[in-house]
Amino acid sequence: MDASETGKLEPVSEGAVGEVTVKGPTVLCDDAENSKMFTPRGYFRTGDLGKLAPDDSGWLFITGRIKDAINRGGETIAPGEIEAILKNYPGWKDEAVEPALMVFARTHVDLQEDVALAIAPSSCAVDLADLNAWASRHLPSSMLPQTMIRLAELPRSGSGKLLRARFAMEMNALLKPARLGILQVYQLESDGAAPRLIQEFSAPQYRPQPRKPSRLSESGPTLESVLAVLQNYVGDEVELGPDTRLEDAGVNSLAAVELAGHLSRRFSTSLPPWIISDYPTPRALLSQLSSVPKEALRPARESQGVPELVRADWSLETDQDDPSWADLEPETRILLRNSGLSIGVFTQLISATSWWKGKRSRPESLVFGRNTESTRAPLFYCPATSADFDQMATSLGSDQPVYGMRSNHGVMERTHPNLETLARYYVGEILSIQAEGPYLIAGYCRGVKLAFQIALELSRRGKRVPGLFLLEQVIPNWFPGRITVFFGEDSYYNPWGSFERPEEGLDLFFPGNLAVKTIPGDHDAFWRKPEVNDFFTQLRRGIDEAATASTQMAEVPERRPLLPADAHQAEIETTKLLFITPGEKTLRIKVRITNTSSVVWPSRKGTGPELGYWIQAEQMISPMFHGLGEGLPKAVAPGESVVMSLELQLPTRGRRYRVIIDLVDNRSEWFQFRGSPVATVKLFSHPVFVPFTWMRRIGRLMNR
Known part of the structure; x- marks a missing residue:
């Protein structure tokens, strides 16, 4: 049942969530004492949320409690359904402790309520945009969290039940109502204190871009011909319609790469391997096939596509002899071969960064440039999130080129060989952008390991890396160049807050080329005002010093493993x-x-x-x-x-x-x-x- 405009309870359609009511000889009704517990027709209001199976089987699925329901623009959303999906997000593998999740209702300016997510512990560094990009393959857009609150632990009763409704009431009393199209991430430090905003950015939107007229084979594409290719690929067990989402028909990210090759050969054109990720239905593919030039792949863009992040099959490497391998640019094929990066992971990285703001140096680049017209030495930056990349590029000034590179978070298993592979690929792209040094590399949070490995790979290729800037983490491994490490004074990652002489351990790995700087605040202080101004002032000064001192650095003997x-x-x-x-x-x-x-x-x-x-x-x-x-x-x-x-x-x-x-x-x-x-x-x-x-x-x- 669901509440109508008149306040009466009306039956909902099959598959829709509503309040569960029951009636029968086993239900006792005492109108005098329990009138509020029954509908006017004598149905007992259980307080549960549920939905009927859409296959006419009659099965009723309980999805939660009505007091916890989210009323988003008239749509009743059960938090438990969202939690069940989000728990499968592959990015949780990168956390030291498996996070605990709780979806709750946040007051909204236009929708009355919207979906919010509380996550514990507070050290969890999962990116909300990445999480939603993956979840969008499994949930409708109305069920994607628009707010994330990090806290030490989730509120529970003495029996261990989540205090969802009480937490929602407390947060809504402390926060202003949410707004359409805005993603927000908060940190909750202690009970009773207002959550602290640490990130705010626009939610990515799906806006396909028009293409130039095509030059296809004489048998040009029609909806029927596109459907025929797709139906032949997925088999007869699934019947495709013009608006069927191909992932619902079993086409995963790796199969999508192969299918792009089939479509390219059928219509004598060259489609990029991520075409199905951006245009996921037969009708959308037809619109693209009717306009893409035969000789063209995807042009450089300013983050206009659908963010897609899917669970990688980490044990499966895409064969480079696959037909889709021939659809890639020659330069991309060379980079993939030299680095060992699989097409499957490459495709997922392209999809996961499709909405990043920046210019690609070529259509299939994984590196995004901002402020690229300047002649200053560029900074190649591995952020924790796309929002960090945006702020880095903005706050360093319009005359400082910054290139962003996404980490392997949620795309590859977190192993050192995988890190080396991705670093080799990025180094290939860096050298195509900047053939000679000095090279300036930076990384923040989970991007630090990748930044360090990129700098090490450049150094081992004989390139000068006079500036390596690491934020909130030091890697215990030899490096010949100059390293500047930034910590928040109150950050839990700052070793000077927990040890008397941490420099003794660092000096063993870095032969006199390590500088440590602090800024006021905690782990997220780099991206907040007023502390943010101090950080970017220090960083810009460090970039200038590194760029001019590159030829004055003392020679440091190279260290490599001595054992096989x-x-x-x-x-x-x-x-x-x-x-x-x-x-x-x-x-x-x-x-x-x-x-x-x-x-x-x-x-x-x-x-x-x-x-x-x-x-x-x-x-x-x-x-x-x-x-x-x-x-x-x-x-x-x-x-x-x-x-x-x-x-x-x-x-x-x-x-x-x-x-x-x-x-x-x-x-x-x-x-x-x-x-x-x-x-x-x-x-x-x-x-x-x-x-x-x-x-x-x-x-x-x-x-x-």
């Missing part, structure tokens, strides 16, 4: 849990290392394999402190073990931490980069009211 890649396999065993006392600065632990490779490890202190570690706060994926132990005391043959002592520098701030222990080859490649398992130690500061000897005993019991 198949030697980077080990088993590391140590204690699983450590309790530390307040004021304790260092602690020694025993570590047993077994060579599980087929190569003898030599004993070369400082140049061979060394025992190392890094420390990160619980629920954080970025390391805060790095340290090294000693080199191997002796050569270790395959199958042999050695026991070593490792001294840890302990954090001074009372939080929960993880110590990650691994071997590093010549301070330039950690064994885990090649799939070797690491050892993890949980680190606790024990309460002062608990005797320390008791905590040590508990630790020994848990480590058995």
Whole structure:
């Protein structure tokens, strides 16, 4: 049932969500006491939301409680339906802890209510636009969250139930009503405090662009001929109509690449591999086939397409001999071959960035340029989100060229070989844009690892990288150029807030070329005023210094792994849990290392394999402190073990931490980069009211 304009409850159509009401001999009605619980016709109002199956089977699906429902412009939306879909988003794999989700109603200026999403923990860095781009393949646009609120934990009752309605009421009392076409991301610091706005940007829209007249084969496209090609591909099990969405017919991202090749050959034209992502129905494809020039692929654009981000089949590589391989530009084919990037991942990156603001240097480029008319040395930037890229390009000034490159977040599995592959591809594009140095690279949050790998790849190709700017993270790996690291003074990623001498660990990897700068504020202070002005002033000064000092830098000996890649396999065993006392600065632990490779490890202190570690706060994926132990005391043959002592520098701030222990080859490649398992130690500061000897005993019991 659903409320009509007169306030009466009317039956809803099959498939639509409404209030569940029941009537029958088992339902007792006492009009005097429970009149509000029954409809005028005697139906009991259960308070549940539900919908009937659209296949006439009669099945009723309960989708939530009516008090939690979202009334968006007269449409009743069940939060549980949205949560069930969003939990499958592949981007959650990149988070250290699986986030908890809660969809709720936010007051809206025009729609009465709109969809909002609360997510915990607050460290979750998922991009709302990316999330919606993926979700748009599974949900109607009316069910896509327009607001995201990050908080430490979701509100729950004593029995563990989500307090959805109460949270919605509290947030709506603190926030102004939402507006059409605006995505907002908030941070909720504590109960009772107003959420802090950290991002606001326009929601991407689908606006197909007109094309020039085509030159097709004599048998030009018609709706019937397009349908014939598509129907032949999907088979007879699914009947296609003019407006059937092809993903609903089982055409995933990889199949779409192949299907684009079939259409190109049938109509003697050249369609880009992402054509079906942008024009997902037969009728939309026909409009495009009727206007695309035979010799043309997609022209450069200013982010006008539909954002599409789909779950990658990470175990499946698209064969480069596939017919769609021939549809790519020659330069793209060369870049893909040289880097090893698959067509499937390439296509998803194109789709995921189709709405980014910027100019491509060529139709199939993954790198977006802003302010490109200037002659200043460009900055190549790996942002956490497209909004960060927008603000970087705007705030550095119209005379500073900035090129944006999307990370592998949600598109590729987060492994080091995948990171190397994507970095090689981007370096190929960078060299086509800027043939000679100096090269200036920057990265923020989850884009830091990619930025570092790009800079390292350029350096290994003999290119000068005098400026590498990392925001809120340092990578424990050798780099020959100048590195400037920015931290928010109050950021939970700032190692100077948790350790006494973090520079001791950093100096082991960066030979005198590391500068650390801070700005007022926390992790998101880079993108807020007034702190944002201080950050961009410092960054612009650093860019100028790096560009002019590129030929004055001292030569730094290159470091590369000394062992073959198949030697980077080990088993590391140590204690699983450590309790530390307040004021304790260092602690020694025993570590047993077994060579599980087929190569003898030599004993070369400082140049061979060394025992190392890094420390990160619980629920954080970025390391805060790095340290090294000693080199191997002796050569270790395959199958042999050695026991070593490792001294840890302990954090001074009372939080929960993880110590990650691994071997590093010549301070330039950690064994885990090649799939070797690491050892993890949980680190606790024990309460002062608990005797320390008791905590040590508990630790020994848990480590058995």
